[in-house]
Amino acid sequence: MRHIKALAASAALALAGPAWAQTPGVTDTEIKLGGAHDLSGIFAPFSVPAVAAANAYFKKVNDEGGINGRKITYIVEDHGYQVPKAAQAANKLINRDEVFAMLLNLGTPHNIAMFQLMGPKGIPNVSPITAARQMIEPFEPWKFAGTSSYYDAILATTEAMIEGEGTKKVCLMLLPTDFGKEIEAAVHKLAEDGKIELGAEISHKPDESDFTGALGKVKDSGCDTIGMALGVSQMINAIATARKLGMDQKIMLSGAGFHTVVAKGLAQQGVMDGVYAGAGWQDLEARMGDPEVQEFVASYKEATGEDYPGTGALLGHAGARIMVEALKAAGPDLTHESFIKAMESLNYEDKVAGNTVTFSAEDHAGADEVFVSKIQDGSWVLVNTIK
Numbered sequence: 001m002r003h004i005k006a007l008a009a010s011a012a013l014a015l016a017g018p019a020w021a022q023t024p025g026v027t028d029t030e031i032k033l034g035g036a037h038d039l040s041g042i043f044a045p046f047s048v049p050a051v052a053a054a055n056a057y058f059k060k061v062n063d064e065g066g067i068n069g070r071k072i073t074y075i076v077e078d079h080g081y082q083v084p085k086a087a088q089a090a091n092k093l094i095n096r097d098e099v100f101a102m103l104l105n106l107g108t109p110h111n112i113a114m115f116q117l118m119g120p121k122g123i124p125n126v127s128p129i130t131a132a133r134q135m136i137e138p139f140e141p142w143k144f145a146g147t148s149s150y151y152d153a154i155l156a157t158t159e160a161m162i163e164g165e166g167t168k169k170v171c172l173m174l175l176p177t178d179f180g181k182e183i184e185a186a187v188h189k190l191a192e193d194g195k196i197e198l199g200a201e202i203s204h205k206p207d208e209s210d211f212t213g214a215l216g217k218v219k220d221s222g223c224d225t226i227g228m229a230l231g232v233s234q235m236i237n238a239i240a241t242a243r244k245l246g247m248d249q250k251i252m253l254s255g256a257g258f259h260t261v262v263a264k265g266l267a268q269q270g271v272m273d274g275v276y277a278g279a280g281w282q283d284l285e286a287r288m289g290d291p292e293v294q295e296f297v298a299s300y301k302e303a304t305g306e307d308y309p310g311t312g313a314l315l316g317h318a319g320a321r322i323m324v325e326a327l328k329a330a331g332p333d334l335t336h337e338s339f340i341k342a343m344e345s346l347n348y349e350d351k352v353a354g355n356t357v358t359f360s361a362e363d364h365a366g367a368d369e370v371f372v373s374k375i376q377d378g379s380w381v382l383v384n385t386i387k
Contacts, residue, residue, distance in 0.1 A: 023335045024121075025100030031070045031327065031334070034077070034093030036105045036114060037129075041081030042206050042231025045261045046129050047106045049309060050316030051076050054104060056303035057320035067324065068332040075099060079110060081206060081231075086110035090117045101126055101339070104319045108132040108179040118142065122336050124343070126326075127319035127366070129312075131255050131280060132182050136364045141340050144359065146319055147280025147367045150179070150254045154186035154227070156370040156386045157252055157278030161225060162195060164383070165250055165276075171199035171223035173214055173238060175206060175230055183229040183254055199223035206231060211238040215245060225250045232261055240269035248274065255279035258373065258380065260310035267378030275375040276383070280367050282354030283380035284314055292351035318353040322346065322366060 025032035035054075037047035051074075058072040066072065075097050077089035086107065093099050094117050101124040105111050108130040118125055119140065127146035128135050131153065135145040161167040170187055174180035184201070191198045199221035202214045215238070218226055226242070226249050228235050235257050242249065251274060253262070258277035266275065287293045296317060300309040309317075322343075327334065329342035346366075347358045355367035372384040 023100065024098040024123075026070070026334050029070055030073055031067065032073045032075060032097060032099045033101055033103050033323065034075050034090075034097060034099035035103050036077050036079050036086050036089040036093065036110065038081040038106045039076075039078035041079075042233065043081055043106055043129075043256070045232045045259060045310070046256075046312040046315065049304075049306075049312035050104055050106075050129060050319070052304050052306075053300060053309060053313040053316030054320040056300060057317055057324070059303070060299070061324055067327045068334070070334075072324075072327075074103070079107070081107060081110070083107075083109050083113050087113045087117070090114035094118065094121065094123055099123070100334075100336075101323070103127060103323050104129050104316060106130065108134065108182065109177050111135060112178060124336060124339060126343070127315075127322050129315055129319075130179065132178055134178065139364070142336070143364055144322075144343055145365045146315070146322065146357075147255070147355065148365060148370050150182040150256070151186045153278035153280065153370045154183050154252070154254055155189065157276060157372050158187065158190055158196065158225075158227075160278075160372045160384050160386075161250065161252060161276060165225075167196065167225040167250065167252075169197040169199050169221075169223045170225045170227050170252070171218040171221050171249075172201040172227045173211070173218070173230060174201070174203055174228070176203040179256065180229040183227055187227055204230060204234070208234065209237060211241050212245070214238075215242050215247060218242075218249065219245075219247060223249060225252055227252045228257060229254060230257075232257070232259060233265075235262055236265040236269065239266055239271055239275060243269070243271050251275040253277040255281075258283070258311065260285070260308075260380070263375050263378055263380050266375060271375070272377050273375055276372065277374075277380070278370050278372050280355060280369060280371070281311075281314060281318065282371050282382060283311070283373060284309065284352075285379050286381060287354060290351055296352045314353055318350055318357075321350065321352075322357060
């Protein structure tokens with residue numbers, strides 16, 4: 001009888017304990033976060049610096065005592081831009097490592113595959129490195145996107161090019177993935193509305209490197225603008241090849257092409273203009289006069305030894321800050337429920353990303369602005385801000 005009473009008392013104490021004690025990835029000294037990244041594939045220029053910047057931000061937070069006495073541990077797995085490996089990474093992070101939340105997962109089809117594991121357990125997915133609409137649609141309480149979508153950005157960028165650059169007919173060069181389909185859907189919507197004509201639409205493999213034939217089809221199609229949704233090095237290669245072939249079509253990129261590496265890589269190939277992009281953040285280079293941007297650049301250099309943080313680092317820093325701000329707002333009794341409520345309360349200006357982060361119970365996209373930029377003399381220059 002005493003044994004039964006003792007068990008009952010222990011059970012009562014357990015039930016009366018803090019809610020966070022039953023939350024995966026949370027102890028009184030640690031918060032475990034997970035990230036499935038492309039550290040070795042075609043979008044490594046985004047993931048590698050994003051991880052470095054996030055870890056640098058978390059180190060600063062941890063060195064200052066953490067959040068409510070808890071240190072952040074960021075566990076990262078490489079999927080090499082392969083969907084099956086992304087699913088394996090998510091399985092490890094969620095079921096073996098038991099992370100509290102996923103942060104900065106890269107890739108549209110990769111995140112979608114990982115949702116199958118996150119959804120049943122309500123694991124928050126915060127600021128993935130993809131701007132596909134599926135990151136928050138259909139709505140789920142655990143989905144949080146960092147910026148406006150590819151779809152909205154391409155709509156805005158194309159319309160800006162129609163008005164400012166005389167775009168009339170658009171060809172597409174795309175990866176046949178959910179990422180590519182987002183760009184395709186936006187361009188098709190404008191065609192359906194009678195704002196542009198559609199030309200050749202060409203699919204490419206992730207490892208494709210010869211774009212001469214595809215560009216020939218574009219030329220024959222009579223397009224004045226080419227919309228691209230390819231890997232980072234592929235975009236540089238395809239654009240440089242077009243210019244070498246004497247093609248002067250304007251190039252339109254999504255946030256996946258709005259990268260410092262693209263601007264500098266094209267400059268090395270002699271391409272200094274004619275390339276546009278729409279994204280939910282601003283490039284760092286033109287804003288180096290801002291004290292907070294200067295501080296970020298200096299701290300990134302100190303943490304990594306690299307002279308300049310590119311776009312991937314900017315996104316890593318932005319995602320890490322969103323996570324930290326929400327963890328602080330959630331308070332010491334950290335659960336998925338308190339975290340989601342905290343995420344929905346965030347409202348602040350991110351001077352490093354150049355956007356405004358606002359979430360609510362009805363809106364799980366952080367920054368709603370679209371920034372249209374163009375390459376000019378090897379750098380991205382802001383053309384228009386659409387709110």
